[in-house]
């Protein structure tokens with residue numbers, strides 16, 4: 001079996017890297033991935049609604065851009081956390097990983113049927 005491949009406008013093959021998981025322990029709830037995803041894959045939820053053990057990491061301890069500004073108007077509200085609501089709609093573009101300041105995502109290829 002071979003992995004699902006797509007085609008660019010000029011007919012070049014590329015291999016989609018579908019979203020596999022989002023590490024909620026690293027997520028700072030900034031919403032960047034939600035903004036860039038064109039496929040409605042994500043949902044921002046209250047962190048307390050998930051069964052997470054937050055004792056190991058202080059999510060407020062670093063700013064992803066090295067300053068204390070409210071970067072680009074994104075909230076960095078650590079009471080919220082992003083979740084994968086609907087990975088079946090993912091097209092594997094990896095925009096979420098490229099924009100995420102915390103390296104939360106892992107991706108996978110999918111075998112063609």
Ligand code: SF4
Pocket residue numbers: 017018019036037038039041089090091092093094095096097
């Ligand atoms: S890989 Fe692309 S389509 Fe899939 S969740 Fe990330 S941004 Fe959305």
Ligand code: SF4
Pocket residue numbers: 022026027028029030031032033034081082099100101102103104
């Ligand atoms: S971009 Fe990363 S840190 Fe920000 S909400 Fe998405 S997964 Fe969380």
